[in-house]
Structures are given as structure tokens and as C-alpha cells.
Amino acid sequence: MSSEKKKLLIDALSDMPKLSKRSLCGVAAVMNALDVEEQNVFNMRLNDIREFRNKYPSKLNPAGSSWLAKVLRDNSYPITDKVINLHIRGICSCR
Ligand SMILES: [Zn+2]
Secondary structure: OOHHHHHHHHHHHHOOOOOOHHHOOHHHHHHHHOOHHHHHHHHHHHHHHHHHHHHOOOOOOOOOHHHHHHHHHHOOOOOOHHHHHHHHOOOOOOO
């Protein structure tokens, strides 16, 4: 490998991608935008969804993540049920 090529590789490997705001969990992003009162209700609904899943793993929750995401979107907080599900399962940047 030429020294020029080697330098290019080392430079490229040194320029690591930074954690952007986009990497922030969507639930956390909405949470940050809410006031304390709103956060409390949002947290309650997230816990309800988690509990429902533990209690009735095979049942469809009418007040599940799709409903929660729709309510938030209807109130101008962009979020998807997928993001909520990942957050509930702990597969997000919150942990
Ligand atoms: Zn999260």
C-alpha cells in the first residue's frame, strides 16, 4: 500500500461519524417537547402498553402503540408506532 493510500485510509478511519440528534429515540424527543403534565400522561400510556403486553401477549391492544402514535401525530408530534415499540422493548438510545 502506498503511503498516500495509507494516509487516506487512516484519515477516513479517524473521521468517525458522530452521534446526531437523529439517533435520539423518537419517544425521548417527544418527551422533551412535552411539559411535565403531558409527560406524566404519556408515560402512563407507555406503561399501560408495556403492562398489557406482559399480561396478554397474544391480544391486540386497542390502546396500543398504533393508537398512541396516532394521538401524538394528531397533536403535531411526529412519531411512529415502530419507534414506540422499540422504546417499550428497550431497543433505543434511552438505555
Ligand atoms: Zn427510547
